[in-house]
Amino acid sequence: MDLQAVAATGWGFAERAYIGGWEVRAAGGRTSRANAALPLGDSGMPLPQTLEAVREWFAERALPGMVQTIDGSPLDREITDLGFTETHRPALRQTAPLGPVLETLKSSTDARHVAEVTTELPEDYFAAYLRGRGIPEFKTLLTSGDALIAFAVVRGDNGQALSVGRVAIDTGTGYAGIAALATVEAARRRGLARIVMRDLLAFAAAHGAGDTYLEVEDGNAPALALYASLGYVTAHRYHCRRL
Structure with missing residues (x-):
């Protein structure tokens, strides 16, 4: 693979x-x-x-x-x-078997608090995913490709998007890639990213995925700690070489 x-x-x-x-x-x-x-x-x-x-x-x-x-x-x-x-x-590209990651997420999150999962890009996705706000190309980047794509949003009581994420399922290999995770600053450290990942990976499992991967900057200590706690390990480090 x-x-x-x-x-x-x-x-x-x-x-x-x-x-x-x-x-x-x-x-x-x-x-x-x-x-x-x-x-x-x-x-x-x-x-x-x-x-x-x-x-x-x-x-x-x-x-x-x-x-x-x-x-x-x-x-x-x-x-x-x-x-x-x-x-x-x-x-870094990191990977893990999907089943154990999903079980860890289920055991560490409140089952009553769920994300909305849809195959359409939510209109307010960029209210939380600030990296793409105001950049027209990002809608194309998030919605195109060769995989089965779904999005998840955890909302507050007022309907505000608090935490979001995206999964891309390579149906040929059964790998589900988690990406574009973001939580608004006021809602951080409440476990919302875990809920987003849980419900995205549950969607992926229901669509035949058996493994999962993600990409993370090697200096992002909070993200690396989260992924390590879920069982992700580094497969390789990559970069772009300028010609």
Whole structure:
């Protein structure tokens, strides 16, 4: 199982093309995952020519050429040896069997407090997910891709969105990716993110998922502590190399 390829199904894009087995994506420069080349197969060309083709594709869109690579992988080392040493937005991909994570979440949350789960992007999602507020591309990023996508919202008594999250289920492999988690500042440290994750993973399990993954910045100590308490372990570290 190639976790990088699985994760590629779980995030959207505004534009996509292929250079052989390399997938290239663009979304106006918003987020590294949606604006990078993903080396998911053989490009059919020597690496220097492939990287030049990637650079040209992004240059046509007034964007810097980026390649997402796994830190320390043979490809990552080859690209470094060609002189491309600048990296951006390092992060960890973590994974865990879905069943135990879901049981831990069920045992640590109030079953009476539930999230609304829908396959449509809630209109007020960005009231909590501030990273995407006011950025038109984010609606496309959250709703497109090659996976079965669902959203969860925990609301307050007045209907306000307090905590949100997204799951993308790769039906081919049974992996469910949790992403775009956010809780409004006034509602933090109340376990709402656990409720969001619980109900998203319950949805994923009902749709055949058996494993789960997520992506987290390696300096995000609170998130890393939460995920570790649920049984997630790091599969690899990745970043984008600028061409």
